Amino acid sequence: MNLKNKSIVVLLSGGLDSSTVTGIAKKSEAKIFGLSFDYGQRHKKELNSASIIAKHFDIEEFKIIKLDLSLWGGSSLTDSQKNIPIEGVQANKIPNTYVPGRNTIFISVALSYAEAIDADFIGLGVNALDYSGYPDCRPDYIKKFQELADLANKRGRENNPIKLWTPLLDLNKEEIIKLAFDNHVPFDKTWSCYSGNSKPCGKCDSCRIRNAAYEKWLNNKNKK
Amino acid sequence: MNLKNKSIVVLLSGGLDSSTVTGIAKKSEAKIFGLSFDYGQRHKKELNSASIIAKHFDIEEFKIIKLDLSLWGGSSLTDSQKNIPIEGVQANKIPNTYVPGRNTIFISVALSYAEAIDADFIGLGVNALDYSGYPDCRPDYIKKFQELADLANKRGRENNPIKLWTPLLDLNKEEIIKLAFDNHVPFDKTWSCYSGNSKPCGKCDSCRIRNAAYEKWLNNKNKK
Numbered sequence: 001m002n003l004k005n006k007s008i009v010v011l012l013s014g015g016l017d018s019s020t021v022t023g024i025a026k027k028s029e030a031k032i033f034g035l036s037f038d039y040g041q042r043h044k045k046e047l048n049s050a051s052i053i054a055k056h057f058d059i060e061e062f063k064i065i066k067l068d069l070s071l072w073g074g075s076s077l078t079d080s081q082k083n084i085p086i087e088g089v090q091a092n093k094i095p096n097t098y099v100p101g102r103n104t105i106f107i108s109v110a111l112s113y114a115e116a117i118d119a120d121f122i123g124l125g126v127n128a129l130d131y132s133g134y135p136d137c138r139p140d141y142i143k144k145f146q147e148l149a150d151l152a153n154k155r156g157r158e159n160n161p162i163k164l165w166t167p168l169l170d171l172n173k174e175e176i177i178k179l180a181f182d183n184h185v186p187f188d189k190t191w192s193c194y195s196g197n198s199k200p201c202g203k204c205d206s207c208r209i210r211n212a213a214y215e216k217w218l219n220n221k222n223k224k
Numbered sequence: 225m226n227l228k229n230k231s232i233v234v235l236l237s238g239g240l241d242s243s244t245v246t247g248i249a250k251k252s253e254a255k256i257f258g259l260s261f262d263y264g265q266r267h268k269k270e271l272n273s274a275s276i277i278a279k280h281f282d283i284e285e286f287k288i289i290k291l292d293l294s295l296w297g298g299s300s301l302t303d304s305q306k307n308i309p310i311e312g313v314q315a316n317k318i319p320n321t322y323v324p325g326r327n328t329i330f331i332s333v334a335l336s337y338a339e340a341i342d343a344d345f346i347g348l349g350v351n352a353l354d355y356s357g358y359p360d361c362r363p364d365y366i367k368k369f370q371e372l373a374d375l376a377n378k379r380g381r382e383n384n385p386i387k388l389w390t391p392l393l394d395l396n397k398e399e400i401i402k403l404a405f406d407n408h409v410p411f412d413k414t415w416s417c418y419s420g421n422s423k424p425c426g427k428c429d430s431c432r433i434r435n436a437a438y439e440k441w442l443n444n445k446n447k448k
Contacts, residue, residue: 067291067333074340094378101336104376108332109291112325116298141375148372151365152328154318 001165003028007119008165009110010034012062014049016210017125017168019190020176022057023183024167025123032059033119035110039102040070040078042196049191056186065109075099077194084194086203094133095205097194103136107145107164114162115153121165130173130213132205142166173213174220225389227252231343232389233334234258236286238273240434241349241392243414244400246281247407248391249347256283257343259334263326264294264302266420273415280410289333299323301418308418310427318357319429321418327360331369331388338386339377345389354397354437356429366390397437398444 008025012018012034025032036050047064054062073079076096085095103126110122126137135141146164150156168176180187192210193200200207232249236242236258249256260274271288278286297303300320309319327350334346350361359365370388374380392400404411416434417424424431 063295065291065295067289069336071287071289072337072340074336094381098378099336100339100377101332104332104372105329105336108325108328112293112298112323112329113296115324116296135378135381136376138375141372144368144372144375148328148365148368151362151368152360153324154322154359157318157359 001028001167003030003121005029005031006121007031007033007060007117008121008123009114009117009119010059010123011106011110011125012036012050012053013125014046014051014053014190015125015192015206016180016185016187016190017127017176019049019053019125019185020180020183021123021125021167022053022059023180023185026057026059027183030121032057033113033117034059034062035106035113036062036064037106037109038064038066039099040068042077042080042084043191043194045196046191049189052189053186056189063113067105067109069099069102069105072100084201084204086201088208089132089205092133094135097132097205098134101136103134103141104145111149111152111162115155119162121163124164124166125168126166127168127171127173127176129171130209132209139169142169173209174216177213177217225252225391227254227345229253229255230345231255231257231341232345232347233338233341233343234283234347235330235334235349236260236274236277237349238270238275238277238414239349239416239430240404240409240411240414241351241400243273243277243349243409244404244407245347245349245391246277246283247404247409250281250283251407254345256281257337257341258283258286259330259337260286260288261330261333262288262290263323264292266301266304266308267415267418269420270415273413276413277410280413287337291329291333293323293326293329296324308425308428310425312432313356313429316357318359321356321429322358325360327358327365328369335373335376335386339379343386345387348388348390349392350390351392351395351397351400353395354433356433363393366393397433398440401437401441
């Protein structure tokens with residue numbers, strides 16, 4: 001995908017994945033417009049990381065949108081009465097950290113922003129190998145959202161649709177960590193933990209997946 | 225469609241169409257959860273109408289969500305530098321009152337709310353006959369959004385998807401006005417005008433379409 005001088009809206013949460021997408025876009029010399037959400041998440045501190053990554057890559061514009069999904073909760077990330085699971089990812093089970101409709105909302109808002117500034121791409125850090133099993137991170141969902149985008153706006157109706165760009169979709173977490181370092185992502189500045197504590201908890205799915213992959217990546221690197 | 229005792233999230237803007245959907249749902253004895261957006265629209269006063277309609281039909285819950293789309297504008301409804309067109313609807317042309325991504329965002333948020341409260345339906349006042357030509361009000365778009373909803377969340381993945389309900393989709397505005405009166409909608413309390421003035425301007429597309437249909441409905445009624 002040639003992104004040189006193309007405008008791209010990146011959904012930048014401040015986590016490893018979206019920071020890596022930002023790094024890849026930067027290396028490709030795209031014009032990057034970062035978009036974060038203050039949605040009532042427990043781990044609001046990820047927004048600090050998003051700001052740091054935005055500055056680090058000197059992107060064109062960085063916006064934080066307020067949209068309070070804790071108004072109806074339905075997830076342990078937006079409802080403090082629910083506990084973050086620490087028993088590890090269960091096969092074929094959607095954990096309670098799943099936030100109803102979150103990615104659908106975020107991509108929709110990105111689509112609005114992209115259309116208004118005439119951007120050609122929306123960059124997403126979704127991946128469906130080492131992940132928490134969320135329905136809105138899977139390849140069939142992303143494909144369907146592209147079909148929707150093709151109908152949802154002027155650009156789509158004029159056969160010049162805004163394209164969803166998901167460079168991490170089929171990668172495992174170790175490969176993503178490698179890409180992060182290859183693309184100058186300040187790894188230690190990204191924030192993946194679901195808890196809002198000062199240090200990553202090490203127990204939530206997000207920490208477990210990240211830490212296990214980091215160990216693996218480090219071992220493989222040291223072997224060489 | 226049997227809505228009796230079913231929970232339904234209705235996107236209630238305070239306009240004629242969404243108020244009519246609310247009225248139909250009420251007559252069907254559904255449990256109605258109204259959702260409005262304070263999105264930086266010029267005609268923010270429509271939210272007063274939405275509140276009045278919500279009270280009139282004594283719905284279960286009514287929420288107004290803040291989400292500032294004027295951050296990037298791209299529409300005469302969210303950018304005060306742009307003028308509302310008064311030359312009438314042009315065939316095959318999308319007018320500048322089109323707000324990038326608006327319906328995609330609104331339906332996405334409704335999907336999140338519906339999933340969190342375990343509602344079975346999302347009620348939408350979209351119609352594609354006497355309308356402004358927006359891409360995100362057309363039947364193919366609605367059909368595609370349903371396909372997305374079927375993949376986007378737990379309910380969809382468990383083959384029990386939340387259904388988009390669009391009872392006005394194929395009706396003309398005169399038929400909608402008839403339905404409004406049949407379902408006890410307080411017509412004069414609804415607000416359709418794109419301008420934010422104290423009285424409807426009578427010149428914008430929304431006023432023109434509504435007024436022409438009302439005249440027609442009144443004439444036909446008086447003939448009988």
